[in-house]
Amino acid sequence: MILISGVIGTGARESSLDGGRGKQTNTERAEGTDWQLDFALDCSSRSIHGRDRVLIHDGRITALSTPVGDRSGSWLEIDWSQQGRLVFTTDRLGTIPIFWGLRDGKAFFASRLTDMVRFGFRSPDALGMMQMVMLNQATGVRTVLEGVSILPCASTAGLSPQGLGAASRYWSPSVNDEPVGNQQAWLDEGIEVIREANRKAIRTASPGKVAWPLTGGLDSRCNSGCCADLIKPDDLFFHVEDMGDFELPIARRLAKVYGKTVREFHSAESMRAAARSDLDLDSGDLNVGHWRLRGTARELAEELGYSVTVDGFLQGILMNPGMFFHEGSVENARERCFTMASFRAERFKLDLRGPLFTRFREDYEASFPSGRHGLDASQQFIMENRSRRMVFGIVRLNANYLDVRTPGMDSGFIDYAMRLPWALRKGAVGYKKIIGMVDPRLAAIDHDKTGLPLTAGAEVSRKRKLAKLTTYYVNRVWPGEPLIKGKETAFERMLRADAVFRTEVYDAISKSKWIEDVFGRGTVQTLEVQRLSRGLSFDGVGALLTVALLEKTGEE
Incomplete structure (x- = not known):
């Protein structure tokens, strides 16, 4: 997690990062007569300094002069050339968050909500908390803290003690709903763009051994396939078990393509400490129920000596978006x-x-x-909220330990996907064909979502169809809780089946005054009885736990 913290206004002097418990120790400071900025980089980030600005980035930008629309990766530019304010420019998805608020005639800002709590913003925002719990993340510029907002993505805006100036937006996502035309031309362009995005992500990584994740999905086989000749003998293929071992056999078959084996990790081992999660390791925006990869990242770095890993962030939204996008109005x-x-x-x-x-x-x-239409609207809603504030939160969290490379944040990759006809994006039609062009052996291995090789296209195996029908009808006739459980994360599974874990989680939630103030005593009572039952076990509980832990930061 990149740590950024500061204040703007007369007499602006704060020990802004001193209260944090993040892993970073090398703090840099820039300051003027009426402002102060402290920042510390994580394992994925670097910085470029100018006379009156700094550009924090992940290694894929070589010069401050690179136009903002052409910059790849996760980055944030901070400009102090204008009297009385700092000007922030965020990347296309705003992946380095800047939270800000006004208090005592000053503007305070930070990349962590815990630091905003330390700055004195210690009351909940009711709508922000509703968004966090009901939608998995706060949305738009709102946060769970009253008086605290987040900077918009793909924008330039100036912050002063008077507030945030009008934001100037330089990019927005789009959907091409025109006919496909020459399909092969699209695929030929795609393989070049996607291969280069992956190879550039690895070329610009920190020195050291690479830990390559393998799953039953599409992104990890695309990432490894595009960089097959860059995989070194001491690199590692690994798989994290979170929702059951059903993907592990696929991961093992993929590893055999490269003559390697797979090391398996279990997310439940680190998730047992969820109720004691240290929010200083994250922006505070990420539901602790999704911290399932943190323990693996720490073990890979601190115990096994790996420096780099690859994350398929945004690739699914770009090339396989059907699950989250909605056609129609x-x-x-x-x-x-x-x-x-x-x-x-x-x-x-x-x-x-x-x-x-x-x-x-x-x-x-x-x-x-x-x-x-609905595609335009739902794509923007998902990318600027779920992708930015929840999914990339996993990348930020793991960057405390490893240089996390994200090929999907390459500007060329994003631009290609935005131009790619919807008929080739939906259902990963084009993506599957491109992976087959990268390495036919990877396409011949089953996809976890369909149970069939990628060459089968959108078809679903007969076994999967039968299992889905059986689950539906058995659970429909069985009274009470479903007899056949669907896929569960380790967090959900332990909430349901582990009494000690469940008690610890609900003890933390029940102590939260914020939750009672916003949701009412009735909801708290609904939650309190859960410690004795096997009832509520889903993401919303993790969101409540996250809020309770943030509130505890202020008490400490």
Whole structure:
């Protein structure tokens, strides 16, 4: 996690990073007569210094003069050339977060919510907490802290004691819904763009051994296939078991293509400490129920001596987006994206017609992106919220230990995907064909989502279809909780089956005044009985735990 913290205003002097417990120790400082900025880099980041600015990046930018729209990777530029304010420019997805708020005639900012709590922002934002719990992350510029916002992505904006100036946006995602035309031309371009994005990510990595993840999905086989000749004898292939071992046989077959074996890690080992998670290791925006890779990253770096790993962040959204994107009208997309929120509210026994949920829904509808159709709107909503604040949070967390390379953040890769016709993006049609062009052996191995080789396209195996039907009908006729459980993360599984873990989690949640103030005593009572049962075991509980841990930061 990159640590950034500072203050703008008369008499601006703060020991801004001194209270944090992050792993970074080499803090750099820049300051003027009325502002101060401290920052410390993580394992993935570097910096380029100018006379009146600094550019923090992940190694894929070579000069400050590179136009912002052409910059690849995760980056943030901070400019102090203007009197009385700092000007921030965020990358396309705003992956280095800057939270900010105004207090006592000054503007405070930080890359961690824990630091904003230390700066004195110690009250909850009701709508931000609703978003975090019901949608898996706060959305738009809102956070779970009252008076604290996050800078918008793909934008330049100046921050002063008077607030944030109007943001100037330089990029927005798009969807090409035109006919495919010459399919082979698209595939030929794609293999070159995607291969170069992967190879550039590895070429610009820190020195040392690389730990390559392998799963049953598409991204890891694309990453390793594009860099097959760069894989060294002492590099490692590994797999993290989180939702069961069903992907492990596929990972082993993929490793055999390279003449290697797979080392397996179990996320449950580190997830047992979820109720004691140190939010200083993260932005504070990431649900601790999703910290499943942190223990593996720490072990790879500190015990096994690996320096680099690769993460398929954004590649699925770019090349296999069907699960999260919604066709039809913007209104239809908006409703479908909100379905999870209504479901969770019912699980927590919230009144869907009550004032809190009504305000939450109205705010959601007012801030949902616009566009020509549902694809435009849902793509922007997912990329700027789920991708930015939840999924990339896993990358930020693991960068405390390893240089995490993200080929999907290559500007050429993103631009190609935005131009690629929807018919080749949906269902990973083009992606599967490109992987087959990279190495036919990788395409001949089953895909975890279909149970068939990539060469089968969108077809699903008969065994998968039968299992889905059986699960549906058995659970429909069986009273109470589902008889056949679906896939569960280690966090969900331990909440359901481990009484000690469940008690520790709900003890932490029940001590939160913020949760009671926002959701009411009725919701707290609903939660308190869970420590004696096997009821609520899903992401919303992890979000509540995250809020409780953030509140505890202020108490400490």
